[in-house]
Amino acid sequence: xxxxxxxxxxxxxxxxxxxxxxxxxxxxxxxxxxxxxxxxxxxxxxxxxxxxxxxxxxxxxxxxxxxxxxxxxxxxxxxxxxxxxxxxxxxxxxxxxxxxxxxxxxxxxxxxxxxxxxxxxxxxxxxxxxxxxxxxxxxxxxxxxxxxxxxxxxxxxxxxxxxxxxxxxxxxxxxxxxxxxxxxxxxxxxxxxxxxxxxxxxxxxxxxxxxxxxxxxxxxxxxxxxxxxxxxxxxxxxxxxxxxxxxxxxxxxxxxxxxxxxxxxxxxxxxxxxxxxxxxxxxxxxxxxxxxxxxxxxxxxxxxxxxxxxxxxxxxxxxxxxxxxxxxxxxxxxxxxxxxxxxxxxxxxxxxxxxxxxxxxxxxxxxxxxxxxxxxxxxxxxxxxxxxxxxxxxxxxxxxxxxxxxxxxxxxxxxxxxxxxxxxxxxxxxxxxxxxxxxxxxxxxxx
Numbered sequence: 001x002x003x004x005x006x007x008x009x010x011x012x013x014x015x016x017x018x019x020x021x022x023x024x025x026x027x028x029x030x031x032x033x034x035x036x037x038x039x040x041x042x043x044x045x046x047x048x049x050x051x052x053x054x055x056x057x058x059x060x061x062x063x064x065x066x067x068x069x070x071x072x073x074x075x076x077x078x079x080x081x082x083x084x085x086x087x088x089x090x091x092x093x094x095x096x097x098x099x100x101x102x103x104x105x106x107x108x109x110x111x112x113x114x115x116x117x118x119x120x121x122x123x124x125x126x127x128x129x130x131x132x133x134x135x136x137x138x139x140x141x142x143x144x145x146x147x148x149x150x151x152x153x154x155x156x157x158x159x160x161x162x163x164x165x166x167x168x169x170x171x172x173x174x175x176x177x178x179x180x181x182x183x184x185x186x187x188x189x190x191x192x193x194x195x196x197x198x199x200x201x202x203x204x205x206x207x208x209x210x211x212x213x214x215x216x217x218x219x220x221x222x223x224x225x226x227x228x229x230x231x232x233x234x235x236x237x238x239x240x241x242x243x244x245x246x247x248x249x250x251x252x253x254x255x256x257x258x259x260x261x262x263x264x265x266x267x268x269x270x271x272x273x274x275x276x277x278x279x280x281x282x283x284x285x286x287x288x289x290x291x292x293x294x295x296x297x298x299x300x301x302x303x304x305x306x307x308x309x310x311x312x313x314x315x316x317x318x319x320x321x322x323x324x325x326x327x328x329x330x331x332x333x334x335x336x337x338x339x340x341x342x343x344x345x346x347x348x349x350x351x352x353x354x355x356x357x358x359x360x361x362x363x364x365x366x367x368x369x370x371x372x373x374x375x376x377x378x379x380x381x382x383x384x385x386x387x388x389x390x391x392x393x394x395x396x397x398x399x400x401x402x403x404x405x406x407x408x409x410x411x412x413x414x415x416x417x418x419x420x421x422x423x424x425x426x427x428x429x430x431x432x433x434x435x436x437x438x439x440x441x442x443x444x445x446x447x
Contacts, residue, residue, distance in 0.1 A: 002073045005033030006221050009065075009091060010080030010214075011040040011053075011107075018107075018211045023078055026218040030240070030275070032225065035072050037064040039091075040083030055083035058090045065094050075225040076100050078218050079133070081107040085124055092128040101224040104133035105217035106142050122146060130168035135230060137217045139176040154179060154187065154196070161189040173220075173234060175213055188234060195231070197238060216241050239333065274300050274313050274332035277432040281319075281328075284436070286443040288325045292361035294422055295320040297337035299344040300432045301355040306348075310334060312341035340426070347428060351409035356432040360439065362414055362423035369445040370412045375438065378410040382418035411438060 008023035020036035027034025039061060041054040056064075068074075077095065079102065082088045095102060106129075108122045122145050130136055143151040143160040151160045154177055161172045174187045177196075185198035219237035224230065277298075281287060290296070295318030306312045314337025317330030330336060344357040360366070370377050410428060417423035429435040 002071065003033050004073045004075045004225075005035060006076045006078065006218075006225060007035045007037060007068055007072065007074045008078045008080065008218065009037045009039060009082070010078070010105075011042040011083060012036075012038045014041075014043050018214045019080060022211045022214040023080070023218040026215050026240075027222060030219060030222045032075075032222050033072065035068045037061065037068055039081060039087050042081065053083065055087060058084075058086045061087050061090055062094070065090075074098075074100065076221040077102045078221040079104045079129060080214060080217070082125060082129070085128075088125045088128045092132060096132055098132070101134045101221060101230075102132060103217050103221040103224070104129055104136045105213055106130075106136060106138050106146070107213070108142055108145055126164075126168070130164070130170055133170050134224075135171050135173060135220065136164075136168075137173045137175055137213065137220070139213060140174065140178075143174060152178075157187050158189075158194055161187065161194075165189050165192070171230065175216060186234075186238065188231065190231065197234070199238075199242065212241060236331075274298065274432055277436055278328055278332075280433070280436055281439070282326065284440045284443055286447060287439065288321070289446070290360035290366075290439065290443070291319060291321050291326050292359065292422055292424060293321075294318075296326075296359055297340040298358040298432065298435075299337045299341035299356065301344060301348055306345060309338050309341045309345060312337075312345055314338065314341045343426060344428070347409060353430050354409050354428050355430060356435045357426055357428045358435055358439075360425045360427065362416065362425045365446060366425055366442060367412070367414055369442050370438075373441055373445060375411040376408055377412045377414070380413060380415045382415050382421050 006027050008020050008027075010023060011019045013019040013021055019042065020038060024034045024036055039056055041056070043052060077098070077100070079091065082091060106122070106126065122142075126146060138146065140151050140157060143157060143164075147160045147163055149156070149160065151157055157174045157177050161174055165172055171191070172189045174189075177185055177187050179185070179198060182201045183198050184201040185196065188195040188197060216237055219240045220230075220233050223233035223236045226233075228236065277300075297318055298315055300313045302311070302313060311334060313332050313334060315328075315330035316333045316336045318337075319326050319328050319330075321327070335341075340357050340359055344355065347354050347357070367377060412425060412427055414425045415421075415423060427435050427438050429438060
């Protein structure tokens with residue numbers, strides 16, 4: 001049986017900042033198999049935009065699609081720049097009748113400048129591809145091109161969306177919409193209903209960052225394969241892109257330089273690794289006995305390091321007890337699992353090789369098993385916590401880290417609780433998979 005995955009049909013940007021390169025990175029980061037069908041070669045830079053466009057011959061495009069279909073069962077498609085009208089016709093013919101989601105990001109020019117389609121009219125491409133698309137995600141510039149009108153303020157965006165939706169009978173998500181007071185966001189038109197999705201811009205330069213649209217549309221395509229409806233898929237994809245922006249640093253990484261640099265890539269890879277770790281965690285026999293009443297949190301510092309809890313990968317919710325066993329209710333994100341993240345961050349400042357941790361339930365057998373396995377175990381007394389910290393939410397685990405002795409870093413820290421405090425074990429490791437190895441070793445020794 002062929003594996004399932006998401007297919008990107010888009011141009012190739014050698015910088016990796018947009019197009020197929022960026023799309024496949026997003027697929028990988030969200031834990032799905034991805035494939036790319038190149039429509040054009042579009043060498044570009046953040047400073048000078050697209051240097052020149054080289055559309056792929058249509059017969060070669062067809063062979064690409066046929067080859068990918070032989071290897072992969074497509075759960076969704078993402079369409080980006082198509083390069084030429086002939087390519088648009090071929091894509092239309094090969095995808096017409098496909099019943100899964102098709103997310104169409106109608107890229108006609110790069111954010112930094114330069115055409116991503118030949119002399120073909122964008123409306124001719126739209127006439128072919130919009131009717132077969134489940135969702136179309138133009139930015140305000142592309143809306144202006146498609147409607148021939150100035151589209152810059154939210155009311156003009158809504159008018160343009162209504163016009164295009166009536167013309168093509170599909171749903172639209174207008175991206176990069178600007179409101180006053182540095183508010184940026186998207187407008188979703190679904191079955192005639194308008195929803196405004198706003199947030200504060202991370203930086204003023206965000207508007208010109210390269211690759212945001214590719215990342216968003218690719219993430220939407222992935223989330224639709226998880227069984228989510230379109231609105232929930234959009235919300236999760238926006239949160240994913242926001243995490244990318246939060247991971248960025250003006251001095252060492254910008255999306256306009258590509259989804260491939262410094263802390264952003266490290267954060268993306270850490271999120272992907274954490275997703276894989278969660279799948280492994282659910283396969284550990286006996287793991288259900290390690291879930292405390294308050295649930296489990298997981299934290300992982302990306303390779304680029306972290307200066308605050310907001311830069312640590314955690315869970316947006318917790319792993320809790322469910323009727324059929326442990327239930328993972330969250331997904332990896334920046335700033336999640338803040339309590340355990342604070343512990344890992346404090347320990348990492350003392351022992352830089354320690355970058356991951358999680359909490360599990362306490363019992364004497366777990367502590368004895370850890371010592372029997374030769375793990376470095378350390379105990380703390382919650383009643384010794386300073387009163388000024390005891391009553392302050394979120395400071396306890398920081399205090400635990402600060403109270404540790406020197407020497408080798410502990411692999412297991414436990415306490416027997418206190419009034420209103422559940423007894424707990426915290427496991428620390430060089431990475432998230434080492435933490436899971438320790439959990440599995442403990443589970444095996446307690447069988």
